[in-house]
Amino acid sequence: MTRPLRVLIALGNHGLATDEVSVLQVPEPVEIRFRRNVGRPLPGDLVEVDAHGGVAKILERDNVFGRGTSRGRFQPVAANLDTLLIVIAPEPAPSPDLLHRYIAAAHIHGIRPVVVINKSDMPIPRAPPFTHLPEMNVRVFRTRCGGAGELDGLDRFLRRGIHLLAGQSGVGKSSLANTLLPNLSLQTDRLSRATGKGRHTTTSARLLRLPGNGWLVDTPGVWEYGLWQMPVTELERGFPEFAKVAGSCRFRNCTHDHEPGCRVRAAVAEGEIAEFRYQAWLSLLSEQQRLANL
Ligand SMILES: Nc1nc2c(ncn2[C@@H]2O[C@H](COP(=O)(O)OP(=O)(O)OP(=O)(O)O)[C@@H](O)[C@H]2O)c(=O)[nH]1
Ligand SMILES: [Mg+2]
Ligand SMILES: [Zn+2]
Known part of the structure; x- marks a missing residue:
């Protein structure tokens, strides 16, 4: 072998x-x-x-990244990721909800979330969670595509490992792939020829070689990213700042919603946990209840 x-x-x-x-x-x-x-x-x-x-x-996988189907089932997309590159931009206006979902999904899978704020030639969004990413231990790169482009060190950061590009339509994922991969069309042509399919008919995720030893996972098409149905303890992994205090909640299976003796709600009241993160938690929690009733 x-x-x-x-x-x-x-x-x-x-x-x-x-x-x-x-x-x-x-x-x-x-x-x-x-x-x-x-x-x-x-x-x-x-x-x-x-x-x-x-x-x-x-071979044994480090992790499997995936998304939820409309029925709340887990659908795998790619394996062995190092980072989830969440691309946002001033235009189209970024969705706080989508960002919380991506960050939660990355933490749940044990993948590092990184936010790329593209179109840095335009004014960046000045509201949470976008202004609070470093406090959430999320590394940020500010990039610009077109012309000479500006990658803010993202190209060096991606020299090794496997990285998946995610983000809503129009934020500039394809533009970033073009800027990061000088031979993008050569690579995609070779893949299309090898699969015997036209360049535009491929809708599955594919690996593209980054300069150096890294790989970029390109997922064509629009991503309305949904989570899948999971136990509350798994969702909690998506909010690492909760984990520090959740062990002290009165009930072991506390959902940090209505239960008495909840340490997470106390931490929110004391300003230890950001209110916007707690609201994001409640929103994802009620989505879980909806998925469970499908
Ligand atoms: N001003 C500005 N415009 C940009 C920048 N990067 C990309 N764009 C523009 O944003 C638009 C969308 O870019 P795409 O790269 O197609 O976006 P995408 O994320 O691949 O979109 P989908 O394929 O639909 O998911 C295009 O008109 C780009 O020219 C940038 O840094 N600054
Ligand atoms: Mg695209
Ligand atoms: Zn609690």
Whole structure:
């Protein structure tokens, strides 16, 4: 068995992978076939492949990033991520709710959330949560695309690891990919040719090689990002600042909503936990109740 390959794209019963150790600038895609007894890998997975291109084994994953379907089911998107790059911009106006969801999802999966404020040539939003990202331990890059572009060190930050670009339509994800990847069209053309599909028909996530040793996961299409139905303890992982005090709530299964003896609500009253984070919690909590009743 040769060394494992990195999965670039996963379609129904086949996909593309590459030997990332020998990748120079543009990955050479190798066709792989999925086997029912092994399961379907995700983009970002490392797989062992037999002499006929069959996936013999999916190596243990660090994490799986995904989203909720409209029915509240978990739908995996990519594996082994290091960061979730949440792109926002002054235009279209950023949604606080969407930002809280992305940040929660990243923490739940054990992936580092990073916010990229693109279109830095325009005035940035001056309201929470956007003004409070450093206090939330979320690193921020301010970027501008077009012309020479300004990446604020984001390109250096992405030189290793696997990073997923997320954010609402029109914030500049494609523009950022173009700025970060000088050979973007060459890479996408090679992937389209290898899958036998036209460039514009691919709607699945794919890995693109960043200069250096990093990968960028590009998820085409609009993302109305929803969470999936999960236990309250899992949702709580999405709010790391709650975890510090939640252990002292009177009830072990406290939802920090109406229960007496709730330390989280006390911390909000004392200003230890930001009110806007608590409101975000209540909103995601009631969404969970809605998903549970579907
Ligand atoms: N002023 C300004 N405009 C930008 C910047 N970056 C991107 N844009 C513009 O914003 C618009 C949307 O950019 P896209 O890159 O297509 O956005 P996207 O996030 O890929 O959108 P979807 O593919 O629909 O999800 C385009 O008209 C870009 O030219 C920037 O830094 N400053
Ligand atoms: Mg786009
Ligand atoms: Zn509580």
